[in-house]
Amino acid sequence: MTDLSVARPCRLEINGKSYVADLPPCVTLLDLLRERLDLTGTKKGCDHGQCGACTVLVDGKRVKSCLIFAVSIPDAKVITIEGLGSEGHLHPMQQAFIDRDAFQCGYCTPGQIMSAIALLEEGHTQSREEIREFMSGNLCRCGAYNGIIDAIEQVIAQQQKNRTGEAA
Amino acid sequence: MTVISTTIGQSVSRIDGFAKVTGQARYAAEPHPSGMLYGVIVNSPIARGRIETIREEAARAVPGVVEIMTHLNRPHTALFEKSYVDGLGVPGSPYRPLHDGEIRFNGQPVAVVFAETFEAAREAAMLMEVDYERWPHNADFEVALHQKYMPEKPRSNYVPPKSRGKAAEAYALSPIKVEGHYHLAPEHHNPMEMHATTVIVEDDGKFTVWDKTQGPQAVQAYLTSALSLSKDQVRVRNPYVGGAFGSGLRAQHNVFLAALAAKMLKRSVRVSLTRQQMFTHVFRPEAIMDIALGATPDGTLQSMIVEGVTDTSRFEHNMENLVVWGLINYKCPNATADYKVVPRDTYTSSDMRAPGAATGVNLFEMAIDEMAYACSMDPLTFRLHNYSDIDAMHDMPLTSKALREAMLQGAERFGWQNRPMTPGKMRDGKELIGWGMATGIWDAMFSPTSARARLTADGRLHIATAASDIGTGTYTILAQTASEAFNIPLDQIDIELGDSTLPQCPTEGGSWTAASAGAAVWLACQSLREKLFKTLGKNSNISAWLTEGLRHNTVVLQDGFLKNTDGDEAFEMSLRDALSLTGQTELEVEETAKPGLRGTISQMRKARFTHSAVFCEVRVDEELGIVRVTRLVNAVAAGRIMNPKTAASQVRGAMVMATGMALHEESLMDERVGRFMNHNFSEYHIPAHADIPDMDVLFVNEEDTEVSPLGIKGVGEIGMCGTAAAIANAIFHATGRRHYNLPIVPGD
Numbered sequence A: 001m002t003d004l005s006v007a008r009p010c011r012l013e014i015n016g017k018s019y020v021a022d023l024p025p026c027v028t029l030l031d032l033l034r035e036r037l038d039l040t041g042t043k044k045g046c047d048h049g050q051c052g053a054c055t056v057l058v059d060g061k062r063v064k065s066c067l068i069f070a071v072s073i074p075d076a077k078v079i080t081i082e083g084l085g086s087e088g089h090l091h092p093m094q095q096a097f098i099d100r101d102a103f104q105c106g107y108c109t110p111g112q113i114m115s116a117i118a119l120l121e122e123g124h125t126q127s128r129e130e131i132r133e134f135m136s137g138n139l140c141r142c143g144a145y146n147g148i149i150d151a152i153e154q155v156i157a158q159q160q161k162n163r164t165g166e167a168a
Numbered sequence B: 001m002t003v004i005s006t007t008i009g010q011s012v013s014r015i016d017g018f019a020k021v022t023g024q025a026r027y028a029a030e031p032h033p034s035g036m037l038y039g040v041i042v043n044s045p046i047a048r049g050r051i052e053t054i055r056e057e058a059a060r061a062v063p064g065v066v067e068i069m070t071h072l073n074r075p076h077t078a079l080f081e082k083s084y085v086d087g088l089g090v091p092g093s094p095y096r097p098l099h100d101g102e103i104r105f106n107g108q109p110v111a112v113v114f115a116e117t118f119e120a121a122r123e124a125a126m127l128m129e130v131d132y133e134r135w136p137h138n139a140d141f142e143v144a145l146h147q148k149y150m151p152e153k154p155r156s157n158y159v160p161p162k163s164r165g166k167a168a169e170a171y172a173l174s175p176i177k178v179e180g181h182y183h184l185a186p187e188h189h190n191p192m193e194m195h196a197t198t199v200i201v202e203d204d205g206k207f208t209v210w211d212k213t214q215g216p217q218a219v220q221a222y223l224t225s226a227l228s229l230s231k232d233q234v235r236v237r238n239p240y241v242g243g244a245f246g247s248g249l250r251a252q253h254n255v256f257l258a259a260l261a262a263k264m265l266k267r268s269v270r271v272s273l274t275r276q277q278m279f280t281h282v283f284r285p286e287a288i289m290d291i292a293l294g295a296t297p298d299g300t301l302q303s304m305i306v307e308g309v310t311d312t313s314r315f316e317h318n319m320e321n322l323v324v325w326g327l328i329n330y331k332c333p334n335a336t337a338d339y340k341v342v343p344r345d346t347y348t349s350s351d352m353r354a355p356g357a358a359t360g361v362n363l364f365e366m367a368i369d370e371m372a373y374a375c376s377m378d379p380l381t382f383r384l385h386n387y388s389d390i391d392a393m394h395d396m397p398l399t400s401k402a403l404r405e406a407m408l409q410g411a412e413r414f415g416w417q418n419r420p421m422t423p424g425k426m427r428d429g430k431e432l433i434g435w436g437m438a439t440g441i442w443d444a445m446f447s448p449t450s451a452r453a454r455l456t457a458d459g460r461l462h463i464a465t466a467a468s469d470i471g472t473g474t475y476t477i478l479a480q481t482a483s484e485a486f487n488i489p490l491d492q493i494d495i496e497l498g499d500s501t502l503p504q505c506p507t508e509g510g511s512w513t514a515a516s517a518g519a520a521v522w523l524a525c526q527s528l529r530e531k532l533f534k535t536l537g538k539n540s541n542i543s544a545w546l547t548e549g550l551r552h553n554t555v556v557l558q559d560g561f562l563k564n565t566d567g568d569e570a571f572e573m574s575l576r577d578a579l580s581l582t583g584q585t586e587l588e589v590e591e592t593a594k595p596g597l598r599g600t601i602s603q604m605r606k607a608r609f610t611h612s613a614v615f616c617e618v619r620v621d622e623e624l625g626i627v628r629v630t631r632l633v634n635a636v637a638a639g640r641i642m643n644p645k646t647a648a649s650q651v652r653g654a655m656v657m658a659t660g661m662a663l664h665e666e667s668l669m670d671e672r673v674g675r676f677m678n679h680n681f682s683e684y685h686i687p688a689h690a691d692i693p694d695m696d697v698l699f700v701n702e703e704d705t706e707v708s709p710l711g712i713k714g715v716g717e718i719g720m721c722g723t724a725a726a727i728a729n730a731i732f733h734a735t736g737r738r739h740y741n742l743p744i745v746p747g748d
């Protein structure tokens, strides 16, 4: 039987910075971010993969960081909400969330934004219904759902405009 | 002249938005003081009994474990039970965490394990062994119904129902009668952020407590009282709160336990609940309502009889204003109501968004729909026909009630006039389509509140009050209020909330914050302007235009400048320059908004409510019984709307929760162990994206100069009231079948 208290090497790239440490294997990516790296933008809403508050991008895909042991994804590239934008340079999705009042308490928001960014990459955005379906892993108890869909559509519209602009 | 673009009534984006979309906003479990210990709570698996032995060896052997706190080794706390009553506590004996070895409810904390890491604390908590002597308990609502009672001393905000006419006789004589036995399942608040507390032990030994609460000052008072600490020992902060919906009204056990441990260990600690543990404290009580309505065939209500029951714990008497709403809102010569509570061996139920009304209004509005049909009358016409312009229960005039306008405007937006009266007439393939409506009502409250306004050397305006923004938009609307009152652009304003050391503000809840804190900020800004002008006027070294202007009251604040409004020449001066002319580095005032004489008289003579009319379309899969809500329109009459954008979000958010009430949310009790068993998001479903259609919220014009100083009524709860009934009534219209239990689930 393997001894779960023995630390193992963990190698990650988090928001462009390399992270190397020995960690007990039971440390989730979420707890690593929040408790050991002070990246508290990623939220814990259930710790069971049921709410989406902990969504981050791992190698470009949206994942629930509470369901991943940090040592189990060597060399993965992790992007959290802190890695998205900065003052004056918000990611378009962050700006759209502000514009469309896509949050209230803000607790589910980082997860919704990370999920929405990945959703656009996945291309499940043909209709409001499809967006709703593919955003349903991210719960919002404040019920900001309408605003979130509006925000995602705002970014899609911007992207389309940019594309037509480039084509022209 | 520049026109200020950010004032009251405009759809300003949230000023706390940047912090929230970048992950910079810090919530209760997110500060990282050095040397902090993680605390994990061990819960009782039994509902009643006594701890016999606690075996800690295995837990203490886990590397990193520092201490295990139980009732046996905890430090001294207050001697008297009354010291544990929190600000919004209910009558009875408050629960005292780790007070002794007695178990009063399943999930009660019996120990807290503290360790250097979260992982170690969690592992050790699982290794704790506790033996119990089990005592008989009852957690079965049906059984508890036999023990219903009226608490000797009701809750302070309890509104006793008032009868009129002869309801029983009138009911017996009514040609048309409907009767229903309604039930609402218990619900859990489930804010996305779990309850958590971080206690930072400062260098001087004082505690800075980051807690998930709706009332930092209430928690501060509770901790100092219950833990016998001196007043200045504790400061409570909650600048960001990840939702609460009532779960943060009372101080929860995590804050007590975290502060107790900090006292014991003299180290910073954090105690966070798990999602499962969120089901071990407050919940919306289970409820039963028996509603009997009598009418004449022309659709005139003759009698209303309402009997209601909600559950509470064995040790506290939680009460709701459950049965009064229909009696207040409808004209009807004969009416009576009765309310009781029933005790269960659980934790005490508590206020959840629109407490009392969410249950009472929705269930009553389902009965009204049935009565409209019994009279063969359109449900909207029926409500207009029995409309009351006064608080019919207290026979009191109202400060305003634009419910009629809300019903008409909502109906028009929805297209209600095209609705076939007969159920089951609309379909699309396998789906039956139904349209339903209901009205909503909630209190419009105002509580005395203080705020501070300070002008600083850099010409910025700082506003502070101990209010909490739990997603309600308080930061933003207070900035808008200050912007208008002081006539200064929004980006020159800083708002500080969520700190017990700030000017007094009641616990956030009941939709009173906008009206109350708004009025305080308004007053403080007015008074700061006067102070600025007065202080400047005393300076003999100021320019002639200013001296003259101040003397003749022609100087005004405009867009962050002092300007003269008289004479041909335009003079102006920045706030920064004006302040430096006063010779002071800053100017500060604190003001308290109170109802005043006029307001107090008005509160005695007039009732005050927010109203709404909700219209809903559902589609019901004929084969599977699955219900989809496809359209919701809510027309809200809530006095002055400070910010239509954030206000609409508030209303929509409550409509989402009401959709959960109608279709999804149900905490299931295992009576044998006395525990809510579906304690996670996969078994307790809260509405997800795919459950929620586009919701149309419109605000009906309602000028009310009497309800509160700024004419605000508040919008936090109203979306809960009526929405669940509109959905239930739409389901009836789709299927022709009445449901009396919420949530309505397929197969019912």
Ligand code: FES
Binding pocket: A043, A044, A045, A046, A047, A048, A049, A050, A051, A052, A053, A054, A055, A064, A065, A066, A067
């Ligand atoms: S915290 Fe990971 S899904 Fe909820």
Ligand code: FES
Binding pocket: A102, A103, A104, A105, A106, A107, A108, A109, A139, A140, A141, A142, A143, A144, B192, B242, B243, B471
């Ligand atoms: S904004 Fe509060 S949970 Fe989504």
